Amino acid sequence: MDFNPNHKSSILIDQVPLNKARLSSSLNPYSPPSIIFSSSLFLTIPRRKAMSGKLDHVHANSWHDAMKASSPQKIFDDDINFDAACDEADAEYRSWLFKFPSALSSFEQIKNYAKGKRVALFLDYDGTLSPIVDNPDHAFMSSEMRSAVKKAAKYFPTAIISGRSRDKVHEFVGLKELYYAGSHGMDIVGPVGDSESVINHSGFIRSTNEQGKEVNLFQPPSEFLPVIDEICRSLVENTKDIIGSNVENNKFCVSVHYRLVNEKDWDVIAQRVLGVLENYPHLQLTYGRKVLEIRPIIDWNKGKAVEFLLESLGLNDSDDVLPIYVGDDRTDEDAFKVLRERNKGYGILVSSIPKETNAHYSLRDPSEVRNYKFFFFYLLDHYNSTYINSFFFFPFFLLLNQVMEFLRSLARWKKSEVAAH
Numbered sequence: 001m002d003f004n005p006n007h008k009s010s011i012l013i014d015q016v017p018l019n020k021a022r023l024s025s026s027l028n029p030y031s032p033p034s035i036i037f038s039s040s041l042f043l044t045i046p047r048r049k050a051m052s053g054k055l056d057h058v059h060a061n062s063w064h065d066a067m068k069a070s071s072p073q074k075i076f077d078d079d080i081n082f083d084a085a086c087d088e089a090d091a092e093y094r095s096w097l098f099k100f101p102s103a104l105s106s107f108e109q110i111k112n113y114a115k116g117k118r119v120a121l122f123l124d125y126d127g128t129l130s131p132i133v134d135n136p137d138h139a140f141m142s143s144e145m146r147s148a149v150k151k152a153a154k155y156f157p158t159a160i161i162s163g164r165s166r167d168k169v170h171e172f173v174g175l176k177e178l179y180y181a182g183s184h185g186m187d188i189v190g191p192v193g194d195s196e197s198v199i200n201h202s203g204f205i206r207s208t209n210e211q212g213k214e215v216n217l218f219q220p221p222s223e224f225l226p227v228i229d230e231i232c233r234s235l236v237e238n239t240k241d242i243i244g245s246n247v248e249n250n251k252f253c254v255s256v257h258y259r260l261v262n263e264k265d266w267d268v269i270a271q272r273v274l275g276v277l278e279n280y281p282h283l284q285l286t287y288g289r290k291v292l293e294i295r296p297i298i299d300w301n302k303g304k305a306v307e308f309l310l311e312s313l314g315l316n317d318s319d320d321v322l323p324i325y326v327g328d329d330r331t332d333e334d335a336f337k338v339l340r341e342r343n344k345g346y347g348i349l350v351s352s353i354p355k356e357t358n359a360h361y362s363l364r365d366p367s368e369v370r371n372y373k374f375f376f377f378y379l380l381d382h383y384n385s386t387y388i389n390s391f392f393f394f395p396f397f398l399l400l401n402q403v404m405e406f407l408r409s410l411a412r413w414k415k416s417e418v419a420a421h
């Protein structure tokens with residue numbers, strides 16, 4: 001882990017434009033010859049250094065655009081022509097599905113590849129297991145989802161890798177049998193596996209958990225804790241007059257939420273955060289879904305967390321291991337990238353709109369689209385699948401969740417495999 005006190009604080013904004021993305025193909029489910037995407041849907045912003053004091057005009061605009069694009073918007077307004085909007089958005093989504101097929105429609109293919117392999121499951125929390133909601137403290141997962149995760153964890157080692165603090169995400173999920181990585185993977189408790197190579201990671205500590213069991217613990221240097229607490233207080237103080245802003249302490253990182261902030265104040269909140277960050281040369285700014293995230297400048301992310309957990313589980317060096325990572329946010333891209341580069345395992349992006357990604361498959365996320373018209377999208381998406389039969393009864397739709405269905409399918413498949421032996 002790289003903790004360099006001479007680093008200056010920096011901002012990472014590095015979305016890859018759709019038309020420039022390069023994807024390796026060996027595990028790639030389909031490689032359609034040429035699909036044209038509308039580039040206006042996607043945002044490209046170069047990496048920038050944090051600027052001192054005020055933001056210049058271009059910089060402020062970039063932040064405004066980035067903040068606007070950071071989370072899917074409600075697709076329909078009542079005064080928009082529904083049919084036209086539906087056709088256009090659906091055509092784009094369908095084109096995108098050629099490149100990133102639905103993990104549910106492709107389940108047979110995934111299953112065939114997984115045969116005889118040890119599957120390890122990695123799940124993001126917000127927007128993947130729980131719906132995106134206005135108040136971060138209310139992002140509860142449903143009992144149906146909890147039971148789907150529990151079923152999957154019965155057959156596969158399962159870890160939650162979240163931007164939340166480890167304690168908080170554990171509290172939300174509430175399952176003892178899982179492994180948890182909080183603060184974007186910077187705070188992990190993993191099992192002590194066969195592999196000894198984890199001890200080569202700096203930041204690694206062998207410790208004992210509350211039950212007195214030996215565990216592998218990975219955390220950034222503890223020097224960061226008081227700094228994070230301090231910047232958290234400062235961010236609260238500096239944003240308290242911005243209506244709707246919300247600062248969340250995630251132990252090794254801080255989230256500044258602007259989901260409920262009026263769009264006209266987004267530049268103001270970005271400026272305030274950048275202003276505070278100037279005094280913290282060891283911290284950097286990234287962003288997620290309507291959230292600005294401040295974290296230590298260390299060479300660690302969700303991708304490294306996946307590798308660390310695979311090693312801890314003694315699953316890192318075998319060819320018969322298939323890691324599957326399901327996530328919805330840009331921080332999950334680090335994990336998708338690791339799986340793609342290792343050419344082992346599948347990344348599954350949860351999204352209701354086309355996005356550039358390093359994932360292999362996709363699952364549709366209805367959580368931010370609260371309009372009933374989304375129902376038609378869902379039917380269209382599944383028009384040719386056997387699923388459609390189950391969705392005739394409208395209230396059923398409200399319970400739908402493709403991630404849950406995918407986890408259930410995995411567990412059902414393994415259960416039948418175990419029973420057959």
Ligand SMILES: O=P(O)(O)OC[C@H]1O[C@H](O[C@H]2O[C@H](CO)[C@@H](O)[C@H](O)[C@H]2O)[C@H](O)[C@@H](O)[C@@H]1O
Binds near residue numbers: 290
């Ligand atoms: O890695 P994750 O588990 O996906 O955590 C990423 C951030 O998730 C939370 O924020 C997001 O979900 C909130 C609740 O639905 C929503 O209000 C917010 O707009 C989203 O950005 C969490 O509150 C953040 O601290 C995490 O960094």
